[in-house]
Structure formats: C-alpha cells, structure tokens
Amino acid sequence: MTGLAAASARPGRALHAPQEDLTQVELVWIEKQIEHWIRFGREVREQVLDRRRRILFFPPGATFALVRWAANEHGTVLSRLDILRAVASGEPCHTLPTVTPGGDILLRVDGWPKVERVLQLIDAVEAIGIDPVDVSPDHWRHVHNRLTAGETPRGYTMQRHRAFLFRRKIGA
Template structure:
C-alpha cells in the first residue's frame, strides 16, 4: 500500500494554485490498521497537514485522481473502496463522496478488496507503458467501471488509445 510518505514522490505539484475555495478538497486519514485513506494517483496543487494522522489535498477543477479508502475493526476489513474522480468547479453539479468536498464526477467506483486490487493492477499496467493515470481518457475509467460491474474484463489502455484521446482533446472533440 502507498502511505502518506508517497505523496511527496508523486508528480504534479504546481506553482500558483487558485484560491482554496475553487479547489476540490480531499481529506486523508491514516491510522495504521484501522483507517487508511490515500491517493493512488493525481496531481494535487496544495497540501495542508492537519496533524500527524490527517491532511487535506487540493485538486484543480478538471484534474483526475484516485482515492483509496480502507477500514477495519477487531473482526477484520469493513471497507475497501477505490474511486477515480474528476474534480469539479465548486458551483458545478457533482456526486457526493465521503471526504471529498464539494464532491466530484465519479468515473469509476469499486467496492471490495478483490475489485480494488484488480483496479490497482490496471493502474500499474498503465504506468508500465509510460502513461500517468491522471492523463488517461476519462471514458476509459468509465469503461473499466462498467465492465467490472458487469463481471467482464475491461479492455487494456494502450499507447494508441492514449494518442487518439490526446488528438481528440487537442481538436476539441
């Protein structure tokens, strides 16, 4: 698992960020073996450390990030969830997600450790071909969500698909 220390190793810290009220806030908690929230990928523009167990990351509207939430009690795991979200402007309609303010555009959501682990492996495969997962076509994450929900295998994200997405975005399609 990627912990709090991995945040400084992630790509994407930008210079001048918009005012905090224009950004999406994601509150992360890390209480070893009890509650563990972390960002698997994403390009935050700011970080606010609240205490040694809690911090808030700030994302620009339109940026894509993966939020992993895990919790356990004395009987075992009670929550395993991975959400891939696109940050939205504060006034835009959005879905509510626990620990994300104001919410986000949910591109993918999976529950249960086997599905979470599968999506983490898909993310690793995308990174292995040299693509930052935050730059992947949002429709690909929706495709993965829908295929997993139907019990099917999602298509792999390839460099060719990525180039097509970048070209389409460039011409405004």
C-alpha cells in the same frame, strides 16, 4: 508507491485555481484501522492537520484516485477505490466522504478483489509509460462499467491514448 508517503512525494505544488475552486480531499492514516491515500493525482497544495490527517487540494478538471480502507477487530470492513475528476465551483457533482465539495465519479469499486484489480490496471497503464492522471476519463468509465457487469475491461494502450490526446486537441 502507496500510502501517505507516496502522495507527499509528488511534485507540483503551484496554486493554479482560487481557493474556493479547489477540491479538498481529507486523508486519514490510523495504522490498521483507517487508511485513506491517493494512488495517483497531482495536488496543487497540501495542508497537514496533524500526524494522522492532512488535506490535499486539486484544481478543477484534475483526475485522482482515492483509496479508502477500514478495519475493526474482526477484519476489513471497507475497501473502496474511487477515480474522480475534481469539479469547478457550482458544477454538479457526486458527494463522497472526505471529498469537498465532491467530484465527478469516473470509476467506483467496492471490495478488495475489485480494488486490487483496478490497482493492477493502474499499474499496467504506468508500465506503458502513461501517467494515470492523463488517461482518458472515458477509459475509467469503461473499466467501471465492465467490472460492474463482471466482464474484463479492455486495456489502455498507447494507441488509445494518442487518439484521446488528438481528440482533445481538436476539441471533439
């Protein structure tokens, strides 16, 4: 699922953090001009501004993927995908358009071929039964680094995921 319909179809709207601790992501959808959408993520609240704009709210530590695309009369001018970790109030972060206050960038790609490749990798994670929200942040950093270097990233496997969950459980 992609687009605004996909993002609004997600459950889980219970508020887990004070308003000031939530990361806000403004989504815009102007057909064939500007299209921003969440590929994955668990927002805790949504605010509809008008029929083309809305704001999603993510608690600190939440991981989400933001896709931004824009075009003009000559074709596509922007294709970008960012996988971010929402930050707590006062925590250092990177600033990004439409994301307030910003986020910890786990992965950032520009250009449709790389965006498409990351979307395929997200699909592959889902195909093995893992929600991309629950993937190790280190995996997204690995994918970013490998794609930046022009190399093929390692796939995320159930074995890697279990190791990540165990490491997180013991606090390592």
